[in-house]
Amino acid sequence: KNEVEQSPQNLTAQEGEFITINCSYSVGISALHWLQQHPGGGIVSLFMLSSGKKKHGRLIATINIQEKHSSLHITASHPRDSAVYICAVLPPLGGTYKYIFGTGTRLKVLA
Amino acid sequence: NAGVTQTPKFQVLKTGQSMTLQCAQDMNHEYMSWYRQDPGMGLRLIHYSVGAGITDQGEVPNGYNVSRSTTEDFPLRLLSAAPSQTSVYFCASSYNFEGNQPQHFGDGTRLSIL
Numbered sequence: 001k002n003e004v005e006q007s008p009q010n011l012t013a014q015e016g017e018f019i020t021i022n023c024s025y026s027v028g029i030s031a032l033h034w035l036q037q038h039p040g041g042g043i044v045s046l047f048m049l050s051s052g053k054k055k056h057g058r059l060i061a062t063i064n065i066q067e068k069h070s071s072l073h074i075t076a077s078h079p080r081d082s083a084v085y086i087c088a089v090l091p092p093l094g095g096t097y098k099y100i101f102g103t104g105t106r107l108k109v110l111a
Numbered sequence: 112n113a114g115v116t117q118t119p120k121f122q123v124l125k126t127g128q129s130m131t132l133q134c135a136q137d138m139n140h141e142y143m144s145w146y147r148q149d150p151g152m153g154l155r156l157i158h159y160s161v162g163a164g165i166t167d168q169g170e171v172p173n174g175y176n177v178s179r180s181t182t183e184d185f186p187l188r189l190l191s192a193a194p195s196q197t198s199v200y201f202c203a204s205s206y207n208f209e210g211n212q213p214q215h216f217g218d219g220t221r222l223s224i225l
Contacts, residue, residue, distance in 0.1 A: 002153075030208030030210040031211065033213070033214065035214075041199065041218065041219050042216070042218055042219070043201065043203075043216040043219075044212035044216070045215070046217075048210065048211055048212070048213060050210060052210070055222055059200070066212070077167070084155070086153070088154075090210045092206075092211065093209070097142070097159060097161055097167070097208050098156050098159065098169055099144075099154075099155035099156065099214075101146075101154040102153050103152060103153045104153065105150065106172075
């Protein structure tokens with residue numbers, strides 16, 4: 001079993017829909033990152049979370065440390081949101097300096 | 112700022128050849144890392160560095176070497192290329208390893224080993 005699991009693996013939505021992508025992890029962490037990988041391959045950092053909730057434009061990320069679970073929400077989805085969304089966790093400070101990545105959720109938003 | 116620059120973008124090698132993938136950042140970041148991305152698998156850490164002169168192995172280090180002689184540069188060397196090393200390689204950097212700093216990724220190198 002992978003230490004970081006994402007669901008769903010693939011998601012197709014209609015433009016305007018509310019989208020949720022989930023990330024569950026089985027290890028202790030100091031932080032969790034959400035990344036976006038564009039169809040061209042480039043990877044950008046969306047959020048870094050250690051507790052609570054963050055919002056940037058139409059994107060919202062939440063984390064529940066006790067349940068070892070994070071969600072990424074996209075409101076009013078748009079075709080330009082089509083990408084692979086990747087969850088990555090960071091071990092506690094003082095441990096190894098190694099991120100652990102999920103396999104990603106491939107999102108396609110149809111016009 | 113240029114950010115994280117990876118070269119080359121594409122490369123085809125024959126089995127047994129050696130080569131170096133270049134990675135440079137101009138943000139004075141302490142932490143740099145190399146990942147490989149294969150279909151159906153998440154990014155996997157090959158090697159990382161927490162500062163000039165300090166490197167350590169990641170999850171899949173076999174067949175690869177790194178060095179960090181300067182803060183800016185973190186080259187990845189394939190010693191004797193094997194078909195199993197066909198992959199997309201990403202270099203990334205961050206200011207430090209506090210968890211509250213984003214990772215900045217290069218555009219990737221698509222490597223094919225024949």
